[in-house]
Amino acid sequence: MAKDTLTITDNRTGKSYEIPVTDGTIRAMDLRQIKTSNDDFGLMSYDPAFVNTASCRSAVTFIDGDKGILRYRGYPIEQLAEQSTFLEVAYLTVKGELPAPSHLNAFVRNITLHTIIHENITKFIDGFHYDAHPMGILVSTVAALSTFYPDAKKIFDAESRKLQTHRLIAKMPTLAAFAYRHSVGMPYAYPDNDLSYTGNFLNMMLKRTELKYRPNPVLERALDVLFILHADHEQNCSANAMRSVGSSHVDPYSAVAAATAALYGPLHGGANEQAVRMLAEIGSVQNVAGYIKRVKAGETRLQGFGHRIYKNYDPRAKIIKQIADEVFAVTGKSPLIDIALELERIALQDEYFISHRLYPNVDFYSGIIYQAMGFPLDMFPVLFAIGRTPGWIAQWQEMLLDPETRIARPRQVYVGSQRRDYVPVAKRSDDTTAAA
Numbered sequence: 001m002a003k004d005t006l007t008i009t010d011n012r013t014g015k016s017y018e019i020p021v022t023d024g025t026i027r028a029m030d031l032r033q034i035k036t037s038n039d040d041f042g043l044m045s046y047d048p049a050f051v052n053t054a055s056c057r058s059a060v061t062f063i064d065g066d067k068g069i070l071r072y073r074g075y076p077i078e079q080l081a082e083q084s085t086f087l088e089v090a091y092l093t094v095k096g097e098l099p100a101p102s103h104l105n106a107f108v109r110n111i112t113l114h115t116i117i118h119e120n121i122t123k124f125i126d127g128f129h130y131d132a133h134p135m136g137i138l139v140s141t142v143a144a145l146s147t148f149y150p151d152a153k154k155i156f157d158a159e160s161r162k163l164q165t166h167r168l169i170a171k172m173p174t175l176a177a178f179a180y181r182h183s184v185g186m187p188y189a190y191p192d193n194d195l196s197y198t199g200n201f202l203n204m205m206l207k208r209t210e211l212k213y214r215p216n217p218v219l220e221r222a223l224d225v226l227f228i229l230h231a232d233h234e235q236n237c238s239a240n241a242m243r244s245v246g247s248s249h250v251d252p253y254s255a256v257a258a259a260t261a262a263l264y265g266p267l268h269g270g271a272n273e274q275a276v277r278m279l280a281e282i283g284s285v286q287n288v289a290g291y292i293k294r295v296k297a298g299e300t301r302l303q304g305f306g307h308r309i310y311k312n313y314d315p316r317a318k319i320i321k322q323i324a325d326e327v328f329a330v331t332g333k334s335p336l337i338d339i340a341l342e343l344e345r346i347a348l349q350d351e352y353f354i355s356h357r358l359y360p361n362v363d364f365y366s367g368i369i370y371q372a373m374g375f376p377l378d379m380f381p382v383l384f385a386i387g388r389t390p391g392w393i394a395q396w397q398e399m400l401l402d403p404e405t406r407i408a409r410p411r412q413v414y415v416g417s418q419r420r421d422y423v424p425v426a427k428r429s430d431d432t433t434a435a436a
């Protein structure tokens with residue numbers, strides 16, 4: 001009979017250990033008993049980027065990176081993108097089940113009622129430099145929300161968590177749009193609660209002098225689908241930041257600020273901006289082959305390509321590619337799309353990309369659509385943050401309610417100096433000290 005255990009023989013001591021295997025994992029703490037002597041700390045695993053370490057048990061999102069499968073709470077992303085709305089997906093992500101019609105209505109109403117932000121927040125948005133990156137403004141303003149809602153500290157009170165969830169999902173688009181309006185020197189456009197979640201975001205972004213802004217329904221739906229595609233992606237860099245910072249029991253606004261900061265980086269949420277910059281730099285279809293050569297020579301990376309988890313076509317990239325045609329029918333075709341298609345065509349039959357299993361990820365096409373819809377490049381990661389907010393909340397809540405959760409605190413392998421005695425500054429010579 002096969003046993004769900006792993007037998008480890010420590011060749012340093014000749015001793016054997018039998019360790020349980022559960023859900024295809026061993027517990028790192030089970031390694032601690034493996035010691036060479038009584039005063040040995042015990043064996044640890046070393047995994048700097050969590051490449052092969054599960055940090056939690058989660059029921060939110062399932063990904064099979066080899067097969068290109070993505071499901072939220074069991075529902076395939078393709079079905080949600082085609083049939084659902086962002087707020088319904090937000091409900092599903094946070095609460096675990098699709099809502100009954102009355103629950104969905106109540107949820108939408110609750111979110112809608114919280115779209116306004118305290119007027120003082122506009123005052124410190126005003127204080128940012130005129131060319132401040134809107135993602136920098138978003139990180140700061142969402143953190144500042146915690147000072148407006150001290151009740152958010154009651155993280156183990158289910159009612160408080162529910163209220164902060166509504167506030168966060170409702171206010172992220174308002175903060176995002178206000179950050180944008182500030183950067184272009186336009187007056188803030190206040191929420192219009194007659195509009196849908198996404199329609200209202202477009203209103204706050206794009207409204208000019210008209211009395212009532214009416215979003216184009218094709219663009220409104222396209223952006224709603226893009227938000228759906230970004231709602232969660234299991235234990236990525238920003239979700240990990242949300243859980244790790246949240247594990248100190250800080251309020252959810254501070255933890256979302258940390259997650260938003262993680263998303264700001266070019267290897268994560270900044271990649272769609274980089275992808276568009278890369279396509280613009282390539283400039284024309286004729287230059288694609290030359291650019292691929294540079295990538296293969298290690299001079300640069302193909303932005304929007306490759307993924308830690310997907311070793312197949314990112315299912316979200318497939319859906320976005322389909323939306324692109326609908327958006328371009330309204331906005332006119334982006335000149336970058338032909339370059340992107342040619343880049344994808346050449347890369348997908350090139351030995352380097354095949355052997356490295358590099359495929360387009362969600363960021364490869366999303367930036368082109370955002371740009372066609374009129375969003376400036378530096379708003380791209382901000383749009384990602386709006387879509388990802390329900391996922392961060394779901395991951396945070398799951399972490400808080402998991403009885404195994406303790407404050408996140410990895411171990412290290414110390415490689416620094418051994419003990420040495422302090423030398424007063426006057427006695428140090430130039431050649432024994434590090435340059436400042």
Ligand code: ACO
Pocket residue numbers: 266267268269271295300301302303304305306307308309356358361362363
């Ligand atoms: N272009 C060219 N080569 C690449 C690329 C790329 N985009 N991505 C990975 N590689 C190569 C690396 O050079 C490396 O090659 P080697 O083994 O011959 O040295 C190999 O593939 C593995 O690369 P890693 O960097 O180790 O892969 P990792 O899993 O750490 O990184 C990442 C994943 C960060 C997404 C990477 O593929 C990348 O930098 N892509 C471009 C940026 C991007 O699109 N990011 C968005 C990710 S999706 C998201 O956050 C929503």
